[in-house]
Amino acid sequence: MHRSDMTILSHYPLRVVRVDDYGKVKKVHAAEGTFALKKMDDVQQLHAIEQATFFYQPYMVPIYWTKHGARFVAHEDGYYYMMPWLSLREERTTKAQAFFRDLASLHQKTMQEIHVDETELKNYYEAKKAVWEEERAFLQSYVEQCEREWYMSPFQLQCCTYFHETMQAYWFAETKLETWYEKTKESKKWRMAFVHGNARFSHYVPREQGGQFLSWERAKWAFPLVDVATAFDEYVRTPPVDDTWVDGFREYEKKLSLREEELAFFLSHVASPTYLSRVVSDYAGKRKKEQTEYRAVSELQRAYWVMKRTEQLLMQMATSNPLEVESDSQ
Numbered sequence: 411m412h413r414s415d416m417t418i419l420s421h422y423p424l425r426v427v428r429v430d431d432y433g434k435v436k437k438v439h440a441a442e443g444t445f446a447l448k449k450m451d452d453v454q455q456l457h458a459i460e461q462a463t464f465f466y467q468p469y470m471v472p473i474y475w476t477k478h479g480a481r482f483v484a485h486e487d488g489y490y491y492m493m494p495w496l497s498l499r500e501e502r503t504t505k506a507q508a509f510f511r512d513l514a515s516l517h518q519k520t521m522q523e524i525h526v527d528e529t530e531l532k533n534y535y536e537a538k539k540a541v542w543e544e545e546r547a548f549l550q551s552y553v554e555q556c557e558r559e560w561y562m563s564p565f566q567l568q569c570c571t572y573f574h575e576t577m578q579a580y581w582f583a584e585t586k587l588e589t590w591y592e593k594t595k596e597s598k599k600w601r602m603a604f605v606h607g608n609a610r611f612s613h614y615v616p617r618e619q620g621g622q623f624l625s626w627e628r629a630k631w632a633f634p635l636v637d638v639a640t641a642f643d644e645y646v647r648t649p650p651v652d653d654t655w656v657d658g659f660r661e662y663e664k665k666l667s668l669r670e671e672e673l674a675f676f677l678s679h680v681a682s683p684t685y686l687s688r689v690v691s692d693y694a695g696k697r698k699k700e701q702t703e704y705r706a707v708s709e710l711q712r713a714y715w716v717m718k719r720t721e722q723l724l725m726q727m728a729t730s731n732p733l734e735v736e737s738d739s740q
Contacts, residue, residue, distance in 0.1 A: 415429050415436065415447075417485070418447065418483050418485055418490050419438065419447065421476040421477055421478070421480075421483045422474065422476055422477065422492055423442075423477055424438070424440040424441070424442055424445070425440055425441040425442065426438060426439070426440045427439045427440055427441065429447075434448060434449045435447070435448050435449075436448075437495055438492075438495070443494075443495075444494075444495040445474070445492055445493065445494060445495055446492070446493050446494065446495045446496070447490055447491075447492055448490065448491055448492075448493065448625075449487075449488050449489070449490055450482075450488055450489040450490070450491070450627055451488055452488070452489075453489065455489070455627035455628075456482055456489050458607070458626060458627055458628060458629040458630065459473070459481075459491070459626045459627060459629065460481075461604065461629060462604070462606075462626040462629040463481075465519065465520050465604050466516055466519065466604075466623075468620065468622075469512065469515075469516050469620070469621075469622055469623055470622055470623060470624070470626065471493050471494065471496065471615060471622045471623065471624040472493065472494070473491050473492065473493050474491075474492040474493065476492075493624065496615060496624070505611055505614065505616055506611065506654045506655060506657065506658035507657060507658050507661045508614075508616040508621050509611055509614045509616070509621065509641070509658060510638075510658040510659060510661040510662040510665075511661050511662070511665055512614070512620055512621045512623075513606075513609060513637055513638070513641075513662060514661070514662045514664075514665035514666040515620070515665060516603075516606070516623070517603040517605070517634040517637070517666055518603075518665070518666055519603075520603045520604040521601055521602070521603045521634065521666075522601065522602050522603070523599055523600070523601050523602075524599070524600055524601070524602055525598060525599065526594055526597075526598050526599060526600045528595065528598065531591070531594060531595060532591075532595075535587065535590075535591040538587060539584065539587060541684075542580055542583065542584060542587075542682060542684075545580070545684060545687040546577065546580050548687065548690075548691065549569075549573065549576060549577075549687055549690060552569065552690060552694055553569060553570050553573045556569060556570055557570065563703060564703055564707050565693055565703060565706045565707050565710060568707055568710050568711065568714075569690055569710065572686070572710075572714050572717075575714075575717070575718075576683050576686055576687075576717065579681055579682070579683040579717055579720075579721065580682065580683065582677075582678075582681050582724075583677075583678045583679070583681040583682040583683075584678070585678075586674045586675070586677040586678035586681065587674070587675075587678040589670070589671065589674040589678075590671045590672075590674040590675040590678060593669075593670055593671035593674065594671045597671070600633070601633070601634065601669075601672065602631055602632065602633060602634070603631070603632070603633075603634040604629065604630070604631055605629065605630060605631070605632045605633075605634055605636050605637045606623055606626060606628070606629055606637050606640075607626070607627070607628030607629045607630050607632070607636070607637070607640075608625055608626075608627070608628045608640060609623065609637035609638075609640050609641050610640060610641055610644045611641065611644065611645070612644070613625045633672075633675070634666070635668075635672060635675070635676040638659070638662065638676065639676060639679060639680050641655075642655065642680050642720075642723070643680070645723075646716050646719040646720050646723065647716055649719075651719040651722060651723065653726070655723055656723060656726045656727055659727065677724060677727075680720060680724070681720060681721075681724060683713070683717045685713050685716065686710070686713040686714060686716075686717055689706075689709050689710050689713045690710070693706050693710075
């Protein structure tokens, strides 16, 4: 047990037996029970949790007070807080629907409609579109370069194999971004909420009277589906991919009805295969010099399967959403 740990723990009325180190989280075994001592890197994370507490205290895993009535302990290497140690092993199939219902309830509580400045809207649209066009142009150029080789490397061969499907993903993302832009330009309205900022199944504790979320260090004002996109990203990277996420998303929509432009914005951003483009860019630029060909190919394959899982889920969402089907058929 480190001396610094004991200095921090001395602020709490605990009889500490042992401390297990898990990086930014320490598992504290005490006579009074088992607790998690969590470190924050800066005061901004502390302020995010304070603001989240103001809005959402019933939705938060409780933070324990110190002996002196404070929620946080300042130390030379950062800030700390204490919460219960949780074992989150429940099947995600049973967890997903409750997660989305409670996430929607949380967003409803602080939802605000704001006026959209047309210049800012246009700037964001053009900047995002330019980024995707640059990524597409790079992939096109790289594939053409690969096809001129006498012998392609395994990575280059896989990249060429995935090229057409990757372009389709970019096309879908850009189409949805266009829908968002046109609809929002017309309404000049957008909705914001105080979001969790790192909403994942692993940061949620289901309970009969409403679940609770933990790890609020990234909480902020943003478009509410930012939280849904974070959960989506975790889900597609954690096989198997089944109907769990789509069923959960339907629960979210039942609780918080989405506008066409909001759904289009979400779809455009989660559909973009930027992560695959970065894998290719890193390989082409030899930015990971220590990476073997085998590891490079494995990373590219993982990025491809994330893209395909994303496609699978988005197609399920489109076929189960009448608004989406109607907009696609026009």
